Amino acid sequence: MTRTIQQRPPRRAKRPRGATTTAAVPARLWACVLACGIAGAMPAPAQSASAGFDCTKATRQIDKAICGWDTVAALDGRMTAAYKTALAAQHGEAAVAAARQSQREWLARRDRRCALNKVTPREGSEEGLSPRQFGQLMCLQTAYPARIAQLMDIAAAPLVPRKVETVPVEPLQAAYPDDWSQAGYQAQFSPDKTLMALGVEDGAGYIKQVWLYQPASGRLVAASPRTHVSRPAQRGDISDLNTWIWGRDGRLYIQAKHPLGPGSLFAADMQGYAELRDPPPDVARHLANLDAARSRAPAPGTPPQEKQPPGFDDDSYDEQQGGNFTAWAQNKGHGSFDLMAAGAGDTAPRLIASGGWELRAFLFDPSGTRLFYNGTDGLVVTDPATGTTRRLQGTRGTTSEVRPINMSADGAILVYSASGGCTRDAAHEIDLDADDDDGKRVCVAYLPAVAGAAATAPALAAPAAEEGSAHADRWLGKWQGSGEGALRADIHRDTAKPGHLAVDLYTSAPGCSGAVTLYGQPQGAKLQGTSHDPDQPAAPACTIEFSLDHAGALKSEVAGPCSYYHGASCGFDGSMTRSK
Numbered sequence: 001m002t003r004t005i006q007q008r009p010p011r012r013a014k015r016p017r018g019a020t021t022t023a024a025v026p027a028r029l030w031a032c033v034l035a036c037g038i039a040g041a042m043p044a045p046a047q048s049a050s051a052g053f054d055c056t057k058a059t060r061q062i063d064k065a066i067c068g069w070d071t072v073a074a075l076d077g078r079m080t081a082a083y084k085t086a087l088a089a090q091h092g093e094a095a096v097a098a099a100r101q102s103q104r105e106w107l108a109r110r111d112r113r114c115a116l117n118k119v120t121p122r123e124g125s126e127e128g129l130s131p132r133q134f135g136q137l138m139c140l141q142t143a144y145p146a147r148i149a150q151l152m153d154i155a156a157a158p159l160v161p162r163k164v165e166t167v168p169v170e171p172l173q174a175a176y177p178d179d180w181s182q183a184g185y186q187a188q189f190s191p192d193k194t195l196m197a198l199g200v201e202d203g204a205g206y207i208k209q210v211w212l213y214q215p216a217s218g219r220l221v222a223a224s225p226r227t228h229v230s231r232p233a234q235r236g237d238i239s240d241l242n243t244w245i246w247g248r249d250g251r252l253y254i255q256a257k258h259p260l261g262p263g264s265l266f267a268a269d270m271q272g273y274a275e276l277r278d279p280p281p282d283v284a285r286h287l288a289n290l291d292a293a294r295s296r297a298p299a300p301g302t303p304p305q306e307k308q309p310p311g312f313d314d315d316s317y318d319e320q321q322g323g324n325f326t327a328w329a330q331n332k333g334h335g336s337f338d339l340m341a342a343g344a345g346d347t348a349p350r351l352i353a354s355g356g357w358e359l360r361a362f363l364f365d366p367s368g369t370r371l372f373y374n375g376t377d378g379l380v381v382t383d384p385a386t387g388t389t390r391r392l393q394g395t396r397g398t399t400s401e402v403r404p405i406n407m408s409a410d411g412a413i414l415v416y417s418a419s420g421g422c423t424r425d426a427a428h429e430i431d432l433d434a435d436d437d438d439g440k441r442v443c444v445a446y447l448p449a450v451a452g453a454a455a456t457a458p459a460l461a462a463p464a465a466e467e468g469s470a471h472a473d474r475w476l477g478k479w480q481g482s483g484e485g486a487l488r489a490d491i492h493r494d495t496a497k498p499g500h501l502a503v504d505l506y507t508s509a510p511g512c513s514g515a516v517t518l519y520g521q522p523q524g525a526k527l528q529g530t531s532h533d534p535d536q537p538a539a540p541a542c543t544i545e546f547s548l549d550h551a552g553a554l555k556s557e558v559a560g561p562c563s564y565y566h567g568a569s570c571g572f573d574g575s576m577t578r579s580k
Contacts (some may be wrong), residue, residue, distance in 0.1 A: 017094055045445045052080025062111055065136055072137070075144035078376070082151035089155040099154060104212045114139035143429045145377045149391060149426035156271070156390040159370075159381050159447070161414075164394055166422045167198065167213050167442035168220045175209070175222070176200070181439035187406045188569075190246050190482060195270075196379040196415070197223065197244050197252050198442060207241045210254050214270050215444060223268035224254045233259040243290065243568070245461075248282045255287065273378035289563045299507050309342035311349035316340075321486065322411075323368020325384050327352070341374055341384035352382050363404045363510055365411030365487035367450045372414065374402050377426040379404060379416060394445070405442070406510055409482035409574070414445045475501055475522055475546075479554050483574015485509035485566075489554065493520055503529050505544070505556070507570045514566020516542050525549075540564050544572055553577055 053076070055067035066072050083103055090096045112118065119139045121131030129137065152158075172180045184201035195214055199207035210224040229235035236258075243255040247267075254266045254273075265287075266273045279287065312319070315331040324344040329337045337359045340353040343538025353359060353373060362373040369380045378395035382388065392414075395402045401419040418424065422443035424475055485507040489534040494500035503518045531542040543560030554576045562572055 031355070037341065044141070050074050050077040052076045052083075061116055062114060062136075062140075065116075065133075066140060069137060072140045072144075075141070075148070078149050079144055079151065082148050082155070086151045086154040102154075103151075106150075110140075110147075119490065122527060140433065143397070146427055146429040148397070149377050151363060152389075153427060154392055156388055158391040158393040159578070160352040160393045161445040162448055163446045164178050164422050165215060165218070165444040165446075167444065168218065169441060171211070171220050171222070172200070175226075179203070185405050185417055185440075185442055187442070188244055188246075189406075189408045189413065190250070190252070191409070191574075192250075193408050193413065195250075195252065196444070199241065199244075202227070206443070210241055210244070211250075212268055212270060213442075213444075217270070219270060221268075221270055221272060223252055223273050224256065224266050225273075227260075235261060238264070243287075245283055245286055247280055249280060253279060253283050289561045292561060292563070309349065310347055311340060311342065318362070318510075319489075319508075319513060320362070320364040320510060321368075321506070321513065322366055322371070323480075325368040327362065327364045327371055327384065327501060329362065340370075341371065343385065350384055350387070352384060353380075358398075361404055361408050363414070365407060365450070366409070366480070366482055367411060369450055370411065370447075374398070374403065374405075378402055391426065392445070393427075394423045394425050394443075396424050396428075401438075402567060409485055409509065411450070411482075411486075412447055414447055416443050416445070417441065418443050474548065475527065475554075479576035480579045480580040481554070481574055481576030482554070484571030485512065485514075485569075485574070487556070487572070487574045487576050488579075489556075489576055497521075501527065501529075503527075503544075503546070505529075505572055507566055507572055507574075509567075509570035512567035514569035514570060514572070516544075516562065516565040518542065518544055530560070530563070531562075542572075 004311055021379050044495050050070075051067050051073040053063070055063075055073070058064050059069050066076050083099075087096060087099055090099050116132055116136050119132060119135035122135040122138060123131055125131075125134040169180070172183070176183065184205060186199035186201065186207060188197045189195070190197075194216065195212055198211045198213055198220070200211065201380070202208040206227075209222065209226045211220055212223045213220045222481050224241055225238060226240060228234070233239075235468050238256040239259045241254055242257070244251040245255070247253055250269070252268045253276075254268065255263060257263045257268060265276045265279055266281075267276050267279075278284075304323055309326045309328075311330070312326070312328060316328045317325060317331060317337075320329045321327075325341050327337065327339065327341040330340050330349075331337055332354075336354070337356060338354050338363055339359045340349040341352055342349045352371060353375075355374070358374040362371060364371050369383045369385065371384055372379055372392065373382075374380075375391070376398065377391075378397060379392040380389055381392055395416070395418060397419060403417050405415040405417060407414050416442045419438045419440055422445075475491050477491060479487075479491065481487050486509065488506045490504040492502055492504075494502045497519075500519060500521045503520075505516050505518060507514045516529050516531050520527050520529040525548040527546040529544050529546060531539070540561050541560035542565055543558075545557045545559045546563065547555045547557075549555065556572055558572055558575070566572065
């Protein structure tokens, strides 16, 4: 089985620039200032604040302080909204009373801890605040996020990973001593999930080196040389590492370009990497298909696609499919995006979240029940069918601190980057005086199974009694699974040819999708399907071999050029079981 990943443009937020610090202000404190939007803020009139109470009636000093800063007032407003949501989610008078008591206790602790005469004075204000005023501001600013996360957990229990691993950082520190701490990443799992390819991005978002991580051993080894940087090109330099292919032998094959000569291919495993002249047949075939797709003149029309969901237009980006849902980022202009989703029967799209460029980094699992994206205080996950939103436990911070990277094709493993560590949780208050560590880590979270997911493959449909149709009937129906992406198939009779079948096959992965219709006649447990579109005679014929095994699984294997019908980071190879 092979799969590829295509270079994508950088989408991560850049670190704030121009901030100044003093020796009296810890780096962690300034990180909070920048992340929470305090830097450069000026006192605002009380009526412009969005606190959760009436600022015109504020009499206590701490209430006036909350209303006096838009950022703190906005946090208070968010907390009040989260509290109301948590109350509404409670069942029974006892649960409601407990939630109210918890909120009263937190407010009392906030008032005691952040009282002007109790806070730790802090130097370094650029707005003329006294050390005590600045200390109170920072106390309030750091108190709210944890409470908001706690209230979210009261409203909907967080998604708790079964296990979280941290990719070793020492090899990256040794390889990139000057910039390892803020590098961006791309990732891709092998089909059997025993290895993970990790691409390290340069400052422009292009992959400068590929590594291999083995979860079983916890080892990280280089899988390619580095691209050349900031010097005249020389023979032997490589300019990019755009294509990754998983070979049938379990190795990772990386295609590289040379600025002064022909490209090359590197093969990598946990023992290291080496340049190859003669790739294995399956890899050579895949490379030939990619080259043909890149050099082919555009055929008339467009490849077959599924019907677009309602609300999807030219300003829609990064379409991903999960279950019966499609999700995408809708460009609203001026750097604003809405994260949208639509089900198979929807007549209008559903708004999941609103924000900025960070929403383009969302990930949708194959079940269609977990849509991961950046929230205000860490990664959150929404079920588009119910609208229920909950936190991913063990994450915190804005997009500059935590960011989803990729998922395994079956949605069982989530990869994300996080500043300082992989288990810093938004529900835990920040200690501004602790030793600062904002270096990015790559985190591998093993997620619990989706509720209601089938534990075993369902049995094959019983053959029909009608003579001549038994071979066809055992194939009919809807199928779903994974491989080179999340796979779906709808198999039905070909009305033009008795005994023949039509297979509508779809694939999707983060940033990639594809679709093709194939036709063929089943021969027992095997079916060879070939695409044919009379409206596009110049389109290449895609051939896929399907097989049914004794456990009820439908396997698909590409036997002919099919890259015309899907993006470079997904494909049609894989295994499926019947959908309910």
